[in-house]
Amino acid sequence: MTEQTRVLRDALDSLREPLFIVEDNKGCVFANSALFQFLGIKRPEDSVLDLSEFWPGVTVGSFRGEEIASEFKLKSGDAFAVKLSIQTIHEHTWIVRVLAGVSRSDALHNFHAHRLETLGMLAGGVAHDFNNVLAGILGHITYLKMILPARGTHTESLSAIEDGAKKASTLTQQILSFSKLEGGEKVEEVNVCELARGACKLLRGAISPEYSLECNLPQAPVCVLAVEGKLAQVIVNLVINARDAIGPEGFIRVSVATVDSEKELEAAFGTKELSSKSYARLTVTDNGHGMDEAVLEKIFEPYFSTKKDKGTGLGLAVVREIVQLFGGAILVESKVNVGTTISVYLPIVSAAAQQPRLSKGAPSKPELPRGSERILVIDDEYPVRNVLCVSLEHLGYEVDVAESGKEAIEKYQASQRYDLVLLDMIMPQLSGDQVFVELKKFDPTVRVLVISGFSSETAVRSILNSGGRGFIQKPFTIEELSKNVRSCLA
Template sequence: EALGRLAGGIAHDFNNLLSAILGYTEMLLDTTDIEQVHRRDLAEIDQAARRAAGLTKQLLAFSRRQVLEVRRLNLNDELRDLYGLLRRLILENVSIRMRPCVEPLLVEVDPNQFTQVVMNLATNAAEAMPGGGVLTLTTQLLPVQESPEGSELAPGRYALLSVEDTGAGMSNDVLGRIFEPFFTTKPGHGTGLGLATTYGVVRQHRGHISVTSDVNLGTRFDVLFPLVEEDALPSTERPEKRRSSRPSRSGTILVVEDEPVVRRMAERMLSRLGYQVVSARNGEEGLQIGRERLDEIDILLTDVVMPGMSGHDLYQALLELRPDLRVVFMSGYTHNVIAAQGVLEEGVHLLHKPFTLEQLSDKLRDALRD
């Protein structure tokens, strides 16, 4: 838990710095008067920064501070859809058996993160069977009366996903450390973050993951996700907003960001995209500017976590004055701000730091279309 808090804080700070590195590098690469040798150097910087961004994303998953875009889905259908991807990634000497249960298992998960969990567990299992073997993925409905040891599971019904292999197995010493970040039994191969990331993703979904293993016999991971009961599903209808008549590629953006390097980079990007830009250093200043220039602003582009007034609170305050105001949130992570447990509400536009010029442009265009 302590490592998770540390990792989340570090990843958040790094994402702010990487936003500037990637943003300015991209804008330089987009200019025509750069010599080819310098263009190659910039491309190397861009590639290294993107790798660093991937690492911080894994740290955020472990720390359970990433934003989840949850959807209601049938776990069995999602698992079946992954067969083709698994078959392409795993060597043919490993047989893949999928055994979904008959009952539909309706859960609320982030589809991308669920895919990541399955891929991490399946590829780890395949690596434990270099000479071939059997990988079995099973689902079933499991009532939980008491929380497993070391878990905070509430009693109820859960979807159980089991990933089992016939590989080399693990010793008790290894079993006790497999969810630690940067722990690996394969030095020089990978970062040792795969299972730590999986652990964080499952816990953030209010689930539980456990493992059993026998040396020379194989390993089984059991993952629990809480079931959503059909009669308990809330309405997904959203209040209708008055449509804006403004064009989708022009207008004025209010940028609110407490990190100067990110704020300046966002201003440059928006100017490059053809928008007029007004900026503020924090939520309070953003609210003051928003009140003074309410009719001019087309979109609020705001950081989520800031000292004092949060981006979410700022948006709610401006929304009372301007019900048709669009918003795009920026964040290196969110922590109980947009919604409980860092879960992203459906339909909210969120830009993950670090972001590219194209990603910024797409999010703004989507927000203006709403």
């Protein structure tokens, strides 16, 4: 290669725009590095690329100076639509520039994100139904605890059932917040400890039982500003990578700590200015095969993977993107045959105490606020409807039930008015918010207490903004129910 050719080649390589040069008879004689990046394929030594490798069926002789829409197709089957500009630079030589198109890495990235999203939605759907079953079980337990003597042969069994149901309920809440249904894309204060605890519980199912997955999490909350679902994705990707790296004697440890050592933060952030004094450090450690220098250098590159067909190579690229989005940094330490430690640093926000939701159930018989008003319960799920009905009647109320929105509207219109309506959100045909609109049309003073598994649901917020009296999250205890009902009737 002459000096002049090298300079020209370097100049074309320095351009961000993917381009290649085509000669009649010879095909593609040069492609710049941006094109290889765009196609997501490795660049051969001589930068020469057979046109059929990415643009099958094209006839070089038909080129005119023009802009065209076309499609690149790789042997792997990946295809992407492109807009090209073709310029004649010689009688039989053309330069082809890619003006627009979705690169392979973008396409893969979208696929990865989409796959995670689908899994999240699926898990969320299952968790939602499961939550309703639990609401029934927990409700009946609190009811039984109230009507049975405080001490007896039944006490231990009842407590065991209650513990089990509460554990299942915490797990369900975790799955709900993993799925995009709860929380959505909202940036909020997230307690990393609690998130990691829940993630570990879920991930145990994805890891062979002979491996150990340890959690080392402080009781005190360590809060950061982030989108909960995205942070969960970080933990999942790191733990799954650790799982893939460990052997029969493997262990994985997930830990969270607060860090304010300048030295450590400098190692993670380099010269970047720090936005906080203290950082949350989420660490995933394994004693797997580790990584050598060559692998370490590339791990954050999109679609770099040593797992052949088993990995997309996007896990860590996604992790880095998420961590940077929330003002954080990542530190990787690894030794071949010893193991790997990956630490994620995120700026801490206030460490406001977060109460675990289900610790509220009082152990002894509580004094519950009672009443005698008429209440209409609308829920399509039998266990929820049933426990609401039994509990409310126990508290002295007169209760009527409806299994659907349609039945509820008919009952409401036919009756001599109810003092309160307990309204489920997610129902087939008429959803809770539609029922609310209909009831309001008929009776603008209608009092509604919304029941839902998702506190952040837009429909819930819209009802509360337009006159709904209150909200109660499933699963609920009889204490929560009685208090909320009273305050709505006040």
